[in-house]
Amino acid sequence: MSDRPSIAVLVSGSGSNLQAIIDASERGEIPCRVGVVISNKADAYGLTRARKHGIPAEVVDHRGFGRREDFDARLVEVIRTSGASLVCLAGFMRVVTPVFLRAFPHRILNIHPALLPSFPGTHGPRQALEYGVRFSGCTVHFLDEGVDTGPIIVQAVVPVYEDDTEDSLAARILAEEHRIYPMAIRLFLEGKLGVRGRRVLAKGAGRIPAFSCRNPDA
Numbered sequence: 254m255s256d257r258p259s260i261a262v263l264v265s266g267s268g269s270n271l272q273a274i275i276d277a278s279e280r281g282e283i284p285c286r287v288g289v290v291i292s293n294k295a296d297a298y299g300l301t302r303a304r305k306h307g308i309p310a311e312v313v314d315h316r317g318f319g320r321r322e323d324f325d326a327r328l329v330e331v332i333r334t335s336g337a338s339l340v341c342l343a344g345f346m347r348v349v350t351p352v353f354l355r356a357f358p359h360r361i362l363n364i365h366p367a368l369l370p371s372f373p374g375t376h377g378p379r380q381a382l383e384y385g386v387r388f389s390g391c392t393v394h395f396l397d398e399g400v401d402t403g404p405i406i407v408q409a410v411v412p413v414y415e416d417d418t419e420d421s422l423a424a425r426i427l428a429e430e431h432r433i434y435p436m437a438i439r440l441f442l443e444g445k446l447g448v449r450g451r452r453v454l455a456k457g458a459g460r461i462p463a464f465s466c467r468n469p470d471a
C-alpha cells in the first residue's frame with residue numbers, strides 16, 4: 254500500500270484521460286494514486302485500463318436506480334469506502350445531483366473538450382466545428398451545480414483547421430486534455446488552488462508569456 258492520497262476517477266467510456274492520470278501517478282508526477290475507478294457502463298474500456306494496473310474497478314449502472322439521487326448516493330458510498338480525497342470526472346457522461354456535489358465540496362474536478370464557457374454539454378468538438386471558431390481547446394474546472402459551469406482551473410488552446418473533421422479536432426483536443434488534467438490534479442493536491450468567486454488562483458504556478466496568434470495565418 255502506498256501512503257500517497259487516493260483519488261477516485263469516474264469514466265463512461267474509453268478512459269484515455271484516466272490512463273494519462275494513472276501514468277502520471279506511476280511516474281511520480283502527481284502526488285497521489287488512483288484508488289478506485291467507477292463507471293456507469295459495464296463495457297467501458299476505462300474499467301479494463303484500471304484492472305490492468307491493479308486498480309479496483311467498480312460498475313454502478315445508472316439504469317438500476319429509479320432516481321438520479323439514489324444513483325449518486327451509491328457513487329458517494331463507493332468513493333467514501335475507497336478513502337479518496339479527490340474525485341475526478343474523466344469522460345463521465347452523467348449529470349450529477351446535489352447529493353453527489355455536497356458529499357465532496359470543492360473536491361470534484363471535471364474535464365471538458367472545449368474552451369468553456371463555449372460549447373458545454375456532450376459534443377464540444379462538433380459544436381466548435383459547426384460554429385466555425387478558429388480555436389478550441391479543453392478545460393479542467395471544479396464541478397458545480399450547472400453543466401460545465403464551475404470555476405476554471407486550467408485551459409489549453411488548439412487551432413481548428415478548415416479540413417478538420419469532428420474526429421481530427423477531438424483528437425487534437427484530447428492530446429491536450431492528457432496534459433492538463435494531471436497538471437490540475439497536481440495543483441489541487443499540492444494545495445495551490447484558491448477559489449475567489451468564479452476565479453481560481455494557482456499559487457506559485459508558472460505564468461506563460463503574453464502571446465497572440467492568428468488562425469488562419471494569411
Ligand code: GAR
Pocket residue numbers: 264265266267268269270271343344345346364365366374375376377427430
Ligand atoms: C474527453 O474528450 C472528455 O473531455 C469528454 O469525453 C471524452 C472522454 O474521453 N467529456 C465530456 O464531453 C464531458 N462533457 P476518454 O474516455 O478517452 O478520457
